[in-house]
Every structure is written in structure tokens, then in C-alpha cells.
Amino acid sequence: MEYITLFLLVFVVLFIFSGFVTVRQGTVAVITMFGKYRRIMLPGLNFKIPFLEAVFKRISIQNRSVELDFQAVTSDQANVNFKAMLVYAVLNQQEETIKNVAFKFMDERSFMQALIRTIEGSIRSFVATKKQAEILSLRTEIVHHVKDQLDNTLEDWGYHLMDLQLNDITFDDAIMRSMAQVVASNNLRAAAENEGQALLITKTKAAEAEGNAIKIAAEAEKIAAQLRGQGVALFREEVAKGMASAAKEMQEAELDASFILFSMWTESVKNFAEQGKGNVIFLDGSTEGMEKTMKQLMAISKQSTIINPPSGR
Structure with missing residues (x-):
């Protein structure tokens, strides 16, 4: 009888302790009973009904990242190689959100495949409308396009797209x-x-x-x-x-004015000879030439006398 009591006591203790569940910080536990969703457990020490309730899945609510490596084709048939990093997380800790995360997909692998293919398809559809020369300048536009396309879909799955970084955009070697x-x-x-x-x-x-x-x-x-x-x-x-x-003085001295003209003419000839610098000057030195020159000088003198008559006469 004592052994039965001791056995029952040990069984009760083990039964009670088997109901305690520890949920780590940054995760949420989904509890089911007989395969049907029952409730969620938040981080800390929790209790479940032993043998009846089971921990179906532990869901991380921390940020997660995944690298993408894929190819797209532009409208002018140029191949574009993308290397990207995706950062995502559970939308919130509300019960409905956790249920979507736990039951929308069969397993984590299926969710990741759907997420990656959806993002790649969104980028490919955007790139297909652009030309090769435009792609490098459209990093920000590509990210905004993906977020606009995926926000509603990811929220329906219980997730939120936090960041999409296009780390590298390259083309084929010939295009480069x-x-x-x-x-x-x-x-x-x-x-x-x-x-x-x-x-x-x-x-x-x-x-x-x-x-x-x-x-x-x-x-x-x-x-x-x-x-x-x-x-x-x-x-x-x-x-x-x-x-x-000079003409006035010669007239007052009753001298012939042609004398001063002749003197000026000879001074001119002398000056030509001294300052000519080797140039040849032809002068008519004959008697007729002298007489002709004197007549011209006398005519000039008479004109000067007519224009400026001597005073006192």
C-alpha cells in the first residue's frame, strides 16, 4: 500500500511538473489541443494541461534576414544579376497574427520559398518595363515598388517587410x-x-x-x-x-627780296646734302633752271607782299 501511494505521489508530481513550459524571450509558443489551436504562450514560465495540450510551434518574433541571388531581364533583353538582403519579422504579437504565422504555411521552408519567389517576381516584373541603361539609377524605386507590392500580402501572412537592400546589381560581361x-x-x-x-x-x-x-x-x-x-x-x-x-627788313634796307629767297634755296640744298642719308636728290643746276627757280620764288614773294603789304606805304 505504501508503494502504491508513493507511486501515485511521484506520478502526480511528474504530471504537474510536465505541465510547466518555459518560453524563451523573443519567441511565442502556439498551443493546440487534440490538433486544434487553443491559445498562445508569451515569454516566461507557463502552464499547459499535461498530455492534453501540446506545443505546436515556437515562433520567433525577432528580426530575420535572408540573402537573395537571382536574375532579371530588361525590356531591351539585357540580363541583370541581383544580390539582395531581405529583413523581415512577425508583424506583432497579437493572437490573430500569431495564428496566421503558425498555420498559413505547412512549414518554415514553404514560407521562405513563397517569400523569396514573391520578391523575385515583383522585382522581375518591374525590371521588365525598364531599359538596361536605367536600372543602375533605380535602386530606390525598385525597393519602393517591392514594398508596395508585398506589404498587404505579407501582412496577410502575419509578417512585415522591414528592409530590402539591393547590395549588388551587375550585368553580363559583354554589357559590362x-x-x-x-x-x-x-x-x-x-x-x-x-x-x-x-x-x-x-x-x-x-x-x-x-x-x-x-x-x-x-x-x-x-x-x-x-x-x-x-x-x-x-x-x-x-x-x-x-x-x-626778313622780307620787311630787306625792304626797309631797300635791298632786293630775291636775295633772301636765293639764300633760302641754297640753305635748302645744303640741308639736303647733309641730311639726305645717301639718298639722291636731283636739282636743276643750269642757268635756266636757276632762273626758273628764282622766278617762282619771286612770284611767291610778291603774293606774300600783296597779302601782307608793308606798313607805312
């Missing part, structure tokens, strides 16, 4: 080489354009400097010409005054 050539040619063209602009600026500045120099030189020549003209005019004025004064 052609893209490198395009970039190199664009860089060369940009360099040539910059060099041309620099040369144009240099030429323009040089032309402006030359134009300014020519303008300054022309202005200086203009001023010099004016000064030379003024000098010649002053010289002629002084010569005329000197000749008039």
Missing part, C-alpha cells in the same frame, strides 16, 4: 565591357570639351588683349599724329613769320 567603354568615351568627350572651352577662353583673352593693345596703339598714334600736325603747323607758322620779318 560596353558600359565601361561608354563611360570612358563620355569621359574623353567631357575632357575634350573642357579642353576646348579652356582653349577658347585662352584665345578669347588673347584676342581681347591684342585688341586692347591695338586700340591703345591706335589711340597713341592718333595723339602722336595730332602732335606732329601741331608741330608742323607751328613750324610753318614760325617759318612764315621769319620770312615775313
Whole structure:
């Protein structure tokens, strides 16, 4: 009798202790009874009915990540290789959400396959509407497109898409080489354009400097010409005054005015000889030539006398 009591006591203790369930932090336990959903257990120490209730599944509510590696085709038939990282988690700890997570899919493998194929299909459908040259600049647009397409679906499954990172986008080797050539040619063209602009600026500045120099030189020549003209005019004025004064003095001394003209003519010949610098000057030295020259000088003298008559007569 004592052995039976001891056995029953041990059985009761084991029965009671078998009902205690520890749920780790970051997980939720789904409890079923006879295969039917009954309730959930939150993290900590919980109790279930021994032999009747069973822990169907322990669901992690922590963030989870998975890497994706797949290929898509653009509208111009270029193959694009994607390497991405997906971060997702259970939407919340509400009972309905946990039920969806626990029973929507047969197992974790089926869920992961559906999730990956859905994301790949969404990206492929987006890429199929774009050209190869546009893909590299559309990282953000691709991520937004996937989130917009999957948010409702994942919420129905009890999950939330937290982040999708497109870590690498590459093309076939032939396309990569052609893209490198395009970039190199664009860089060369940009360099040539910059060099041309620099040369144009240099030429323009040089032309402006030359134009300014020519303008300054022309202005200086203009001023010099004016000064030379003024000098010649002053010289002629002084010569005329000197000749008039000499003629007046000779007339007052009752001397022939042709004498001063002859003196001026001989002084001119002498000056030509001294300042000619080797140039040949032909003068008519005959008697007739002398007489002709004297007559011309006398005519000039008479005109000067008519224009400026001597005072006192």
C-alpha cells in the first residue's frame, strides 16, 4: 500500500511538473489541443494541461534576414544579376497574427520559398518595363515598388517587410565591357570639351588683349599724329613769320627780296646734302633752271607782299 501511494505521489508530481513550459524571450509558443489551436504562450514560465495540450510551434518574433541571388531581364533583353538582403519579422504579437504565422504555411521552408519567389517576381516584373541603361539609377524605386507590392500580402501572412537592400546589381560581361567603354568615351568627350572651352577662353583673352593693345596703339598714334600736325603747323607758322620779318627788313634796307629767297634755296640744298642719308636728290643746276627757280620764288614773294603789304606805304 505504501508503494502504491508513493507511486501515485511521484506520478502526480511528474504530471504537474510536465505541465510547466518555459518560453524563451523573443519567441511565442502556439498551443493546440487534440490538433486544434487553443491559445498562445508569451515569454516566461507557463502552464499547459499535461498530455492534453501540446506545443505546436515556437515562433520567433525577432528580426530575420535572408540573402537573395537571382536574375532579371530588361525590356531591351539585357540580363541583370541581383544580390539582395531581405529583413523581415512577425508583424506583432497579437493572437490573430500569431495564428496566421503558425498555420498559413505547412512549414518554415514553404514560407521562405513563397517569400523569396514573391520578391523575385515583383522585382522581375518591374525590371521588365525598364531599359538596361536605367536600372543602375533605380535602386530606390525598385525597393519602393517591392514594398508596395508585398506589404498587404505579407501582412496577410502575419509578417512585415522591414528592409530590402539591393547590395549588388551587375550585368553580363559583354554589357559590362560596353558600359565601361561608354563611360570612358563620355569621359574623353567631357575632357575634350573642357579642353576646348579652356582653349577658347585662352584665345578669347588673347584676342581681347591684342585688341586692347591695338586700340591703345591706335589711340597713341592718333595723339602722336595730332602732335606732329601741331608741330608742323607751328613750324610753318614760325617759318612764315621769319620770312615775313626778313622780307620787311630787306625792304626797309631797300635791298632786293630775291636775295633772301636765293639764300633760302641754297640753305635748302645744303640741308639736303647733309641730311639726305645717301639718298639722291636731283636739282636743276643750269642757268635756266636757276632762273626758273628764282622766278617762282619771286612770284611767291610778291603774293606774300600783296597779302601782307608793308606798313607805312
